[in-house]
Amino acid sequence: MERQQDNASDADSDLEELEGDIAKLDETVRTFLADQRGENDASPAARGLPRGKGARGPRKAAKPRGDITARLSKVNQAFLSGDYSLALDLVFEVIRINAETHQAWTTLSSIFREQGDMSKSLSAMVYAAHLRPKDVHGWLQCASFALENVADDEAGNLNTARLCYSAALRADHTNIKARLGKGLVCHRQGHLAAAISDYKVVLEHQPYDIDIVRKLAEACVDNKQAEAAVPSAIAAYKRFFDHERAKPQMEIMEAPWHDIGIYVELFASTGRYQEAIQESKSLSRWLLGREAEDYWDQWTSDDREWDMDDERRVAVPSFTADVWSPDTYGQSFPWDLRARLAIYRFRLGDEDEAMRHLLWFEPESILTREFAGDFPFLTFDLAEELAHRGHTPLAISYYQILRDLPGDADATILLQLGRCYSAVGETATAEEYFLAAIDADEDNIDARIELANMYEKAREEEEALILAAEAMALRQARDQHLEGHQDSITDLEQPSRRAPRRTQAVPRRTDAFGKRLIPRRYRPKRLAGADKRRQEEQARAMKLTEQYEIVQDLRKKIKEGQHNLIPTWMASSKELVDEFRSIKKFYTWDKYLHFLGPKNHLQQHEANKPQNELSQMYERLARTLAPQPGSEGRDDGISKPDAHQGISFNNWLDLFLDYAIGLAIAHRRDEAYQVCEAARDSTAFQAPEHGFMIHVAWSVCAIYTSDEEKCIATARQLMRDGATSDSYRMFALLSNLCQSPVSWYTSGPAQKYILRQIKAMDEAYDGDETNSEREKNGEPVLDACVLMLYGHILFTSTSYTYALGYFLRSLSLDPENPMVNLSLGLAYVHYGLKRQSTNRQYLLLQGQTYLSRYVELGQPGVTERGTWTKAEAYYNIGRLYQL
16 A cells, blocks of 8 residues: 555656646747747846846736646636536645635636635635735726625625725726726715715716716715715716706707706705706706706796796796797796705795795696606605695695505605694594504604604593603614714704605614514504594404414414414414503503613613703603502502403413413523513512412523523522422422523522521421421421522532531431432531541441431332332442442
8 A cells, every 4th residue: 555655656746747847848949939039038137237126016926836737727627527526625725735826716716606605706706816916807806796796795795895996996096997886885885985085086087977976966965964075066067067068959868857856956955945946947948948048047036937828927028938939938847846946945935936836736636646656755845845834734635645655654754644634633633643653663753752742632641651651762772872873863864855755764673682672562542533442442352352362273283283383373472462561551650661661761861961842741741640659559449350352361371471481492582581571560460379370481481591590580589489398399490400500509699598598497496396286286387398408509519517417407307208318328428528527437437327228218118208219229329339
């Protein structure tokens, strides 16, 4: 075998030597041919002349050795034949020999791409580009590949593309493609200042590229310092329009009406409404072929140039009718520009002129509805301006058109409809729209504030306080989320007017664990008529009953083995649990508001801030409605119900606990604990048996989620509620079931609590009566179980001397218990094996005595305690001698 390996090694060496000789021969032939053709111009260094200053930077890569070239050839053959695993092995071998082989990395990237692993393919491609840092094409290829696969890892790929474009610019700072690519990537990442800078550089070389001008305008409007950035976009658009206006009318391929809208909106975004009006009219006149009528530029008091007829135009001295076709005036003026003129006139205070423009937008017209579908943001702005100036019925008409558009309901439109109906006194309709806004956007703060104000006026203080608490919680979460994120704050305060409101979705507020901050709950209509409310309540009760039946049926099927129904059962159970948790009458005020509202609404966070209207309303409602301390929980003599919506409280509790355990099995620990906590805090589950079931289920959740701390805390709670032998055994059982370190079992708080239990038991015992006599008299008896538990805690802590005292006390109470004798024997033996033991032989003999007694008690027929076997006894004795 060794001889074969030596022969193989010699063969490889001969092959490499042969390939090297062939390469030298080829080089010699090429040099000879070049000499014959007169092309050999020896370098100064070769002629012995002094070397001059060469180009700085990385030196040219050396030509691969013959063995590398041979291996790369095999890699290419394997790749072309489709054997990608072999190709990978070979290319990794090349990289191991020389990691700076450029072709190896490019081939590796191709292999990963064919295998579908785009992330590794991109990494290999970037490494190859680093080996040739001056190769601009390589960097651009990497950036393009990263952008093509941006869906896999958007943030990571965008960052990689930006780095590649930057590297290309370092190699060639004049490369326009790299500069534009970097600007587009920065724009997508939200780095608007960098994007604007790159767009400006590109526009210096391509000033009339309308796509880049549009990108610059978009970035400038979205920038947090819009007033400083927008003038550059205005200048770019002005340069473009000046270039276009210099062309003959026939050379304009497509009328840039859309760009005129963007251009004038740039003026409006900085409050320059009069300039926006002038530019929109001047550019529209140019596109309609009436550029010669420049006298209209001097007429700024109104917009009569774009009226339907000549009634007002004839009053202008320079105007002559029939010179231009009537169609080039009002009829040809685009509707979106007319809507902008109306909005700008409103903001300039010229309400009459704005209303003249709105005569074109009849709410009943099909054309108006088509315009709203094409330009929903302009329709919204028109309705908003009308509502602010008291034209509420017309504003409602426009909002209704927007509400009827296809797609999901828009919470902003529903909120504005509610405000409009509230302004005209239709409170019931306003309530419906506010509730619909909350359904469309679960984290809508303004809708909750409006509803709270309405309910307070209608003497519905309870629901008003709940809504105020929810609004404060959402506002507090928003403020905490936006601290230090000024970009986000600016975007919220000044939403972009370029995008329709329908597309501006608000991210859902969640807590630190990703759970919804304000749980969804049923909200009855408080201001509707009595009949309508009664019908809604009946429909709600029927729905809950059907939902509960579905949950029970799913539970039965899951027990039969259909585990694929677990997600459906969890979702249905969650709806019922959230429904129960959202009902105020099942919780005290402090628990309910803690569940819904801010955790410290009037404490440190708001202490140094002036109270706003929402905080004042919350305080006012809390003082007038919330009960005084100690008033809740008192028995007022009124019989409490034992069911809700036809479902008994026992069944509700089973639903709570089953759902909590299901969450724990799914490793959603925090949600499981919250459900258990909600069950514990509910006034419907205050019976002793309810508390026991809740804490047992809580301990099961802790076991499933391996939460040793919660296991010990729950076991202590069970001991506190009922100091019985079973509760102490439960403590030991939970400590054993949970895979926790022994430090939790022997922790100081648990040890002190059990010691207090023993002392209380000792104080109640006078020493004259036996346990049986005390039990007959109904007095507490001495419990050997708690003594054994405390002894085992001391035993585990290696405090054998103290543990023996409690084991001996247990022996005096229950001398025939094998477990007591086993524990005593082990304690004596371990104490005797300690170095500090004074009489080791005596201690070991004592231990053997009690262990022998343990074996005797475990023999069949001697005692009826448990199911003891000889194998168990022999094993324990064997472990004794092993010590």
